[in-house]
Amino acid sequence: MAVYTDVTEPQLSAFLADYDLGELLSYKGIAEGVENSNFLLRTTAGTFILTLYEKRVAKGDLPFFVGLMRHLAARGLSCPQPVESRKGETLGELAGRPGAIFTFLEGMWTRRPGVAECRAVGGALAGLHAAAADFAGRRPNALSVAAWGPLAAQCGEASDRVEPGLFAEIRRDLAEIEALWPQDLPSGIIHADLFPDNVFFLQGELSGLIDFYFACDDILAYDLAICLCAWCFEGDGAFNVTKGRAMIEGYRARRALSPAEIAALPILARGAAMRFLLTRLYDWLTVPDDSFVTKKDPKEYLRKLRFHRSVASAADYGLDTERA
Numbered sequence: 001m002a003v004y005t006d007v008t009e010p011q012l013s014a015f016l017a018d019y020d021l022g023e024l025l026s027y028k029g030i031a032e033g034v035e036n037s038n039f040l041l042r043t044t045a046g047t048f049i050l051t052l053y054e055k056r057v058a059k060g061d062l063p064f065f066v067g068l069m070r071h072l073a074a075r076g077l078s079c080p081q082p083v084e085s086r087k088g089e090t091l092g093e094l095a096g097r098p099g100a101i102f103t104f105l106e107g108m109w110t111r112r113p114g115v116a117e118c119r120a121v122g123g124a125l126a127g128l129h130a131a132a133a134d135f136a137g138r139r140p141n142a143l144s145v146a147a148w149g150p151l152a153a154q155c156g157e158a159s160d161r162v163e164p165g166l167f168a169e170i171r172r173d174l175a176e177i178e179a180l181w182p183q184d185l186p187s188g189i190i191h192a193d194l195f196p197d198n199v200f201f202l203q204g205e206l207s208g209l210i211d212f213y214f215a216c217d218d219i220l221a222y223d224l225a226i227c228l229c230a231w232c233f234e235g236d237g238a239f240n241v242t243k244g245r246a247m248i249e250g251y252r253a254r255r256a257l258s259p260a261e262i263a264a265l266p267i268l269a270r271g272a273a274m275r276f277l278l279t280r281l282y283d284w285l286t287v288p289d290d291s292f293v294t295k296k297d298p299k300e301y302l303r304k305l306r307f308h309r310s311v312a313s314a315a316d317y318g319l320d321t322e323r324a
């Protein structure tokens, strides 16, 4: 579960005294998520989320994240909104950690996304890219291609504990990815972690996006590649081309993909699989087994990486090449 920082009722009541949110009725830690501590708050003014930022989120980046969420909402994208204190501030401190209160987003994430959900996510992702286009904030991607080599080196030979030969495989693949990584594709603000647990649905409709704490500047089509990785594989490891097609169509309905972006999809997807393989592998090797965080399986992304390595063109993701 992800409640790293305990909050006492007097601490929380004192924090809430700076807000126009009425009286605290109840609060409880939310088990999901791995990065930050989240609490569900009920006050006489309604239901809210309290997020306490843990060490992997740099305090200096918080104004970027909060500003981005406000900007996106102002352009019609549904996402949690930071609640202002009476002083007009959105970031405070609680139990020794930076913290913020957000509006509650109705909906649930889908454990078994189908074709319709993949199409909706493609559309929402393109909507996010368009809505963020005039956002003034900038944040370089600390987990982009230049970071993967150092991360792989930190995992080192210990990687072979996950699977014999893994470190050599990663180094070989990384060298190819680095050499082929596109340089001139359209860039902008990307979500960078739009996995199923960060997209809410309500009565079959996409109700909003959460967890913008990896958002950054990078290649727009790389964000689509991340989503293809996260949404379009089946439990048995097979890529579902119908889901891939739906997601790409959903995206293209709201933002055109250039021929160069389409041609780059296989290498971008390879990079996306490498990025999540490496961060999962690093956690697998460094987070103690008795920690209360559920570690995510690096091998899932190793299988995805191998699939993307075998892909000949974007048509293998279901892309309609007649139209491309």
Ligand SMILES: Nc1ncnc2c1ncn2[C@@H]1O[C@H](COP(=O)(O)OP(=O)(O)OP(=O)(O)O)[C@@H](O)[C@H]1O
Residues within 6 Å of the ligand: 002, 030, 032, 033, 034, 035, 036, 037, 038, 049, 080, 081, 102, 103, 104, 105, 106, 197, 198, 210, 211, 212, 213
């Ligand atoms: N504004 C919100 N409205 C409703 N529920 C929310 C909201 N924000 C967070 N949650 C709940 O808290 C959980 C964890 O939130 P979030 O994914 O932001 O945490 P995290 O620790 O940053 O996670 P991750 O591991 O995905 O990076 C979500 O799955 C959701 O159940």
Ligand SMILES: N[C@@H](CCO)C(=O)O
Residues within 6 Å of the ligand: 034, 193, 195, 276, 279, 280, 296
């Ligand atoms: N979405 C990431 C974890 C949190 O960012 C993963 O599945 O590895």
